[in-house]
Amino acid sequence: MMTAGPLVFTPDKRTHFRVPFTRTVKVRIQDKVHGQFAARNLSLGGVFLEGAVNVPVGEECRLELHETGNRISFxxxxxxxxxxxxxxxxGIKFTGMAENCFMxxxxxILYSSDDPIQTAEHFLEEFAPAPVSIC
Structure with missing residues (x-):
């Protein structure tokens, strides 16, 4: 389920870089499982899920990403x-997550990028602290 074309980040009207992301995401709405859907791409701001996600625009949801390693699962x-x-x-916009999830x-995103250094620099620019003005 990869998208065609280069994997290089290119800014467009979106504020976050996107990378291909081929995992299954469980969607919950009002504490009920709505289904599991294949993700197409991912950014720090959201995810695109493929399939017939029968949910109206504007609906709040909770997403679950399962990560399984050799000895531990998250x-x-x-x-x-x-x-x-x-x-x-x-397209789902992220509205909140724990710090470990953000990391x-x-x-x-870094592992999926063709240019992880440019991606890391973008992260630094995007999340740099605002300058402090002294009155």
Missing amino acids: IYTIRGKILRKEAGGV FLQTM
Whole structure:
């Protein structure tokens, strides 16, 4: 389920870089499992899920990403909101997550990038502290 084209990050009207992300994501709405869907791409700001996600735009949801290693498993939970729908799936904007989940997403994006150094620099620019003015 890879998308065609280069994997290099290119800024567009979105504020976050996107990378291919081929994992299954469980979607919960109002504490009920709505289904599991294949992710197409991922950014620090959201994810695109493929398939017939029958949820209205604007609906709040909770996403679960399961990460399994040799000796340990994690479930990362992310709060989100359905931002857009199209024939192939839905775009979900992240609205909240724990710090360890944010670090996991950064790691996934760095590993999926063709240019991890440029990606890390973008992370630093994007999340740099605002300058402090002294009155």
